[in-house]
Amino acid sequence: MTERVLIIGAGHAGATLAGLLRQAGHPGPIELFGDELDLPYHRPPLSKKFAEGELEQWLRPMEFYQDQDITVRLGDRVVAIDRAERRVHVASGESYDYDHLVLATGARPRPLPVPGADLDGTVSLRTLADARILRKCVAERRRLAIVGGGYIGLEVAAVARANGVEVTVVEREERVLARVASPRLSEILTAHHRARGTRILTGARVVRLSGADGRVRAVVLDDGTEITSDAVLVGIGALPRDELAAAAGLRCDQGIVVDAQARTNDPHILAIGDVTRRPLGTGTLVRLESIPSAAEQARQAVATIMGDVPTAAEVPWFWSDQFDLKLKIAGLVPPLPRTVVRGDPSAGRFALFHHDNGTLIAVESANRAAEFMAGKQFIASGTRIDPARLADDTTPLRDAILH
Template sequence: MSRVLIVGAGHAGATLAGLLRQAGHRGPVELFGDEVDLPYHRPPLSKKFTGGELEQWLRPPEFYREQDITVRLGEPVTTIDRDGCRVRTASGEFHRYDHLVLATGAEPRALPVPGADLAGVVSLRTLADARMLRTCIDERRSLVIVGGGYIGLEVAAVARSCGVEVTVVEREDRVLARVASPRLSEILAAHHREQGTRIVTGAEVTRIDGAGGRARAVVLGDGTTIPSEAVLVGVGAVPRDRLAADAGLLCAQGVVVDEHARTSDPRILAIGDVTRRPLASGALVRLESIPSATEQARQALATITGAAPVAAEVPWFWSDQFDLKLKIAGLVPATPSTVLRGDPATGRFALFHHHGGTVTAVESANSPGEFMAGKKFIASRARIDPDRLADASVPLRDVVHQYGA
């Protein structure tokens, strides 16, 4: 009958609330959100922001009432009183907890250049942001995207498909430099260019020029000026860990948690994008993905209800760009040895990254079988024969020569 307070009505928080009821938890469950919308799926925001499919609720609105989950929207939690086991909200109310779960997510990293506050310059995290992006694109026919990460490239793909003139400006020497292998970056950049997107790498935005309070052009370090009235800033996200840090919880660019979602205070758990979490390998990482948020919600459920610990999952996520359904598992090493299976020209391929034959990551496009096999190889530390893996005529089950390497 313990009282569970969840701060953050996003993917992780709302998933945990539902799981608690599903597991038979009978005590009060309260979900606090600073957004005004009911919990929704964020992935469509960068993939479906044209065409009216933005509002995809995680649960139907009546779910929360039927499950006796109290949802307090537009009600940010401002402080945690750890000694009194209570939180304070922006309206000045106090709420007591037995278990407190921080699921406050992340927010877009700001672009620290003059003009970033002009009208027409948007970032993308919330439904409200996506609606604004849609309006910008509907009203103007050109878009500059600052940052060639997954969100930037997804938006580029949708905007190009609508006939918008798109330029992606990336500071590193390749798109997806932080998260993907050089080979995947190269394949995706070529695909985007074929569709008419201009990609400028190794270029830093130094200012955004405007007129009448509206963006008019993006200016690069070498003086190049790219005219555009709509600018999407997609330069990464930072964890919303201020609430936790102010309460004295251990934070290191994210709330530090263990594999049971516990913070440095045993009564306080943290889940989702706000956390820095351990993987099975012991590495502490910050993941921004739905599968990670869901896995940690299950970890928190087990901790709160005293159920058996959750088995560790291989981290994975997906991205849609034009006709490419990408699925990625594991962490791509900085200098991978890579096996290509399939043919990028057909849009169906998988890149398996390995250390001396032990697979550590797979990046796949339109290849669900390769993705599933790669995920299993990583989990079982399978040693593969690179030559056999590269030969698409050899069945995937026949490429492993040792498990648990």
């Protein structure tokens, strides 16, 4: 088996796939293409630990790729896919043939569509370069406005506040984390942030950014409120980088559509990571932006390329660090969940179990590792629970299971 595998995208998904392919015994050429000039690196620290320590946390050192005979082409942007010839073209004018092509192109920050969004001091957070700008802002104790109350925005807010920066979070929806968290968790996190000095404005719409001398100076809301700021972080979501796939005629619908084995509608092309929409549960297509999902799809792609038995689907899970809260979430929270609270949210140790007539479908936890792990297992097995027993923190988790 000497097929050539080209991987487009040197993020967590692409780099993980390259290593796993060699581990699985793939003997043919493996080439990893990345737009950035840096080796593949850990992205979670960009929002969780950007104020201190080493930002350049490589997934693997260059010696690993050399030892494993994996060719890494940094700064080599692929501009077109020729499906008929099974060849990709890069910006330099070179072209490379493939037997298997894997698209791991990730996502890009959603732009803020208002006047002034191009002013200096306005940043998003996706790359090492972005994190370095934020680090400078924190080091200089600048006033920071964050447009968007998602996980990235709240993580950055927590780090900035812990370093003495004045922070205002502006969220268009009526609560933070409106698309991804339960109303109860939103309420708990809002209170936790406000108690530590984060100013949070909800139901607030940004209409423009104002500046002086080409640099941002304030965020202006639709009611005329001006939030003075020295820097603005835009964190209003991410868009899949599926342009390359769409131009090649692959099926795309808010991301590259793949099956449970990471396969696109072309038998020679797979896709993994944040750029994909994949089936979960009943087959509903979902785009997950998480390291666990990227790693799972990398394993699926390995099985497909190697002709192995497909890997079993995992329960999707995520994590977030905010101040002293180590948050772990398993499953997908429904719009109107039935929620059981276990533990003490005011003490920062709790688990929110969401169920459908006793069948657990999601858990959101903070500093309760046992509840997170049990909840993840309950979701995978379709376990039914007794809500009253589960709410009693003195009752062992196993005693809350309905047999």
